Amino acid sequence: MDYDRYDRVRAVQWQSDHLRLLDQRLLPREERWMDCRTAAEVTQAIRDLVVRGAPAIGIAAAWGVVLAAQQGEPLDAALVMLRAARPTAVNLMWALDRMKKRIAAGADAAMLAGEAQAIQDEDLAANRHMGELGAALIAPGSGVLTHCNTGSLATAGFGTALGVIRAGVASGRIGQVYAGETRPWQQGARLTMYELVRDGISARLIADSAAAHLMKSGAVQWVIVGADRIAANGDTANKIGTYQLAIAARHHGVKFMVVAPSSTVDMATPDGEAIEIELRDATELLSTGGQRTVVEGAEAWNPVFDVTPAELIDAIVTERGVIERPNAAVMQAVFGG
Numbered sequence: 309m310d311y312d313r314y315d316r317v318r319a320v321q322w323q324s325d326h327l328r329l330l331d332q333r334l335l336p337r338e339e340r341w342m343d344c345r346t347a348a349e350v351t352q353a354i355r356d357l358v359v360r361g362a363p364a365i366g367i368a369a370a371w372g373v374v375l376a377a378q379q380g381e382p383l384d385a386a387l388v389m390l391r392a393a394r395p396t397a398v399n400l401m402w403a404l405d406r407m408k409k410r411i412a413a414g415a416d417a418a419m420l421a422g423e424a425q426a427i428q429d430e431d432l433a434a435n436r437h438m439g440e441l442g443a444a445l446i447a448p449g450s451g452v453l454t455h456c457n458t459g460s461l462a463t464a465g466f467g468t469a470l471g472v473i474r475a476g477v478a479s480g481r482i483g484q485v486y487a488g489e490t491r492p493w494q495q496g497a498r499l500t501m502y503e504l505v506r507d508g509i510s511a512r513l514i515a516d517s518a519a520a521h522l523m524k525s526g527a528v529q530w531v532i533v534g535a536d537r538i539a540a541n542g543d544t545a546n547k548i549g550t551y552q553l554a555i556a557a558r559h560h561g562v563k564f565m566v567v568a569p570s571s572t573v574d575m576a577t578p579d580g581e582a583i584e585i586e587l588r589d590a591t592e593l594l595s596t597g598g599q600r601t602v603v604e605g606a607e608a609w610n611p612v613f614d615v616t617p618a619e620l621i622d623a624i625v626t627e628r629g630v631i632e633r634p635n636a637a638v639m640q641a642v643f644g645g
């Protein structure tokens with residue numbers, strides 16, 4: 309199916325000797341680009357969520373290695389620095405491991421650029437394929453709810469969960485899209501709505517706290533989300549708030565779909581308990597748009613991911629196919645190597 313009319317924003321753009329990143333902290337108010345010329349600048353951009361989204365941070369980190377190689381920096385140090393930028397999304401480590409293998413095989417900067425480009429191109433192809441696989445699970449005229457941003461801004465393009473939504477809308481299977489605002493960073497309100505409006509896809513923003521009420525109304529038949537790390541038993545780490553969506557979905561008979569490329573699957577992590585959950589600065593919770601909204605002296609706890617157990621997931625969609633009712637045995641069969 310021709311998806312070219314859909315949002316083709318490309319948040320990560322390689323420019324032969326620097327990496328252009330669309331600063332996602334400023335969207336939708338302002339479209340400003342940041343030019344990164346060193347691995348250290350890419351590391352900081354990932355840490356500061358200039359670029360964010362599990363696949364996108366892996367792609368950006370791969371280009372960070374290319375920058376280090378072009379400038380003759382010690383590549384081992386660059387790999388360690390980039391790897392430490394954020395702890396939860398395994399795509400970061402997966403991409404850097406791919407670059408490390410090429411370095412060990414003697415790849416020069418040009419060859420490393422080829423590897424980074426391959427990582428980026430493979431992600432886009434996977435997203436297009438997953439979009440069709442996931443959309444095929446959805447009955448015509450369904451309503452869906454999504455969380456955070458899993459679109460072109462979070463990937464090489466088209467998106468994971470948002471790619472399924474794009475394919476589902478294009479094929480008439482999805483009638484109404486709801487997007488959760490995704491406090492505190494508001495990836496849903498600021499980024500997913502930005503992408504869907506640009507696509508001309510009708511979508512309604514809801515407060516995170518309205519999700520269970522929406523499911524109770526019968527307006528949605530699927531919750532469709534992305535992932536940052538899928539463990540060997542199917543437990544899935546994703547944006548904070550995903551776990552409670554899965555609980556409410558199961559209670560209300562709403563199906564729950566996780567959409568992620570195989571670069572998000574981590575067979576070395578046995579289950580969700582072993583996934584490191586990123587804790588970010590409390591000021592992200594105590595302020596909105598840079599303005600403090602909570603009384604001085606107040607404290608906050610700001611985990612930005614949580615883990616949904618496999619038993620609450622009806623389908624995991626990767627480019628290798630659809631896994632229904634995921635468990636350790638089927639994960640091993642598909643991803644065991």
Ligand SMILES: CSC[C@H]1O[C@H](OP(=O)(O)O)[C@H](O)[C@@H]1O
Nearest residue numbers: 360361362458462534535546547
């Ligand atoms: C396809 S993006 C996957 C995943 O990454 C996002 O996290 P963040 O915005 O903090 O980088 C979110 O958890 C998405 O679901």
